[in-house]
Amino acid sequence: MKKIKAILSVLTVIAIIGVIEVYALTSNGYYSVTLPKGQTVSLTMKKQDSYDCVVYRLINIKPTSTGEDTYKKMKMSIYNQSTKLMEEKVITESVSNTLYRYSHIKDLSAGDTITYKMRGNNPDLPAIADVYLGWY
């Protein structure tokens, strides 16, 4: 009887943790959008009422024709619905593959706009750019 009770206690703990983890998984998330290739791209947030962070991923970043890493400059601006600039960051980096950036911004809402401006004249700017908008 003691063993059964001990096993039941372990199962209860696993069940409680399981329920919390499943709830946490469903209440947190990322909303992914693929941005088109271009010098300036912008994205208007949809779906979720508010977001806490922005993560973006640039892939297929190619080296220049000379084979050297390309120094790229990229500007990320986030505007809210009344077009007020909320955040602006410049990235200057020697990159040759995938690049992630994180930004924790409270109270981003549906309708707010994120704008990415690619500077420089390299035609091999990211072929695909994914943006993940997260909430937790």
Next chain:
Amino acid sequence: MEVINSIKMQSSLLIRKKGFQISFLLLFAYAMLISVIYAYMQKGSYTTEMIHPAMISGITSDVDYVWFFCRYFPFMAVMPAGFSFINDINTKTSVLLKAQMGEKRYYMGKLVSVFLITFITFTFPFFIELLLNVIIFPFEGTRAATGWEAYSLTYVQYANNHLMSRLFYNNIYIYYIISTALTGIFAGAGAVFTVGISSFGIKYKAFLFLPFYLFIYLAENISKYIISSYTYIDTYITIFDIIEGKSMAYYLTLIVLLMIMGIIFTAINIRRNETR
């Protein structure tokens, strides 16, 4: 002096227990595995393209598999010493120790030794890993685990988001040691809190995995409505984390809160035992 003897005696008892030995070995094996994986991943790379030795660690926010450390952290924190009070009662050791050193000294020694043993479990494996990484990997490695150069303009934008970022700029090794120690302190506070809960006479050990886990879950989800800082604990217990909006005050408040609750719960039960 007698309190120190109580701490020494109870710490040496805890070190001999399987809970401490297994959890220490698990964390040590995890830390070593991360170093081996990164040594393999960077095989054949130019030294300047390699990750800085201090940034290859099982506790670094951006290394692969750190997810395991974060997910199992609240449970691992309980394993080394969280069950010690229940074990003492089950084996009648508590009666012997209380008779020998007095009830208050026993409880004080218990809380301090639980904290120390958990702190050691969560820090020493990563200190040893740092030492080995410094020997194994070249100092010329300048990249961060994110893939960026650790002191590039881009990374510096993010390094400002590290807790104690000034320390990072001044000395990366001291930053590593102090940040890891802070994680150890948080784990130790969680263990003290768990022991405080266990003094209420919880019958089944399995239930002791819940209090610290629930505390973290509630702290994350309630605090985000109260304070403007980022409240997700994973970004605090890992080092070199680049998420914005973290607050040292929030982290320290949680540590103090856990300690105080652990001590208060234990004190309540000492008083309850005295009035019986």
